[in-house]
Amino acid sequence: MYVVLLTFTAPMEEVDYALPDHAKWLEKHFQAGEFLAAGRCNPREGGVILTRPMSRAKLEAILCLDPFALQHLATYEIVEFAATRTAPELSALNEAVLA
Template structure:
């Protein structure tokens, strides 16, 4: 699994101008099942995405297509981890656990 930390590199007002494009990009990856959750950071300096396990190169390609990345409005930091404990509500998305 991955946690993706998105840090804005441009003013929030400029980022917000492209928010609809970013939301469509997120929707596409939620529909494909690649993303599990996403939301704004507090304070609003970027976003966080939690993904399903996948090859890192695939995730890097997905992030390279983010409108925020394409317009150089944000940078993405990828944190890979193997979940060893999962709440019952999330066990179906933790592929490391036998269901």
């Protein structure tokens, strides 16, 4: 699974203008079961996306189509990790149990 850290690289006015399209893009990937959580950082300098396990190539292809990426409004840091300990409500994501 991955944690994706978005950092805004453009003025907030530009980010806000693209936000509705970004929200639609997020919803598409939540509906596809690829994203688990997403939200703004505080302070509002970017955001975070938590994904299900997938290939890094697939994730990079998904991120390339984010309106923030298409409009050069954010950069992305991808952190891959294997969940080996989870809260009970997240046990389905515990890769140590799945192994």
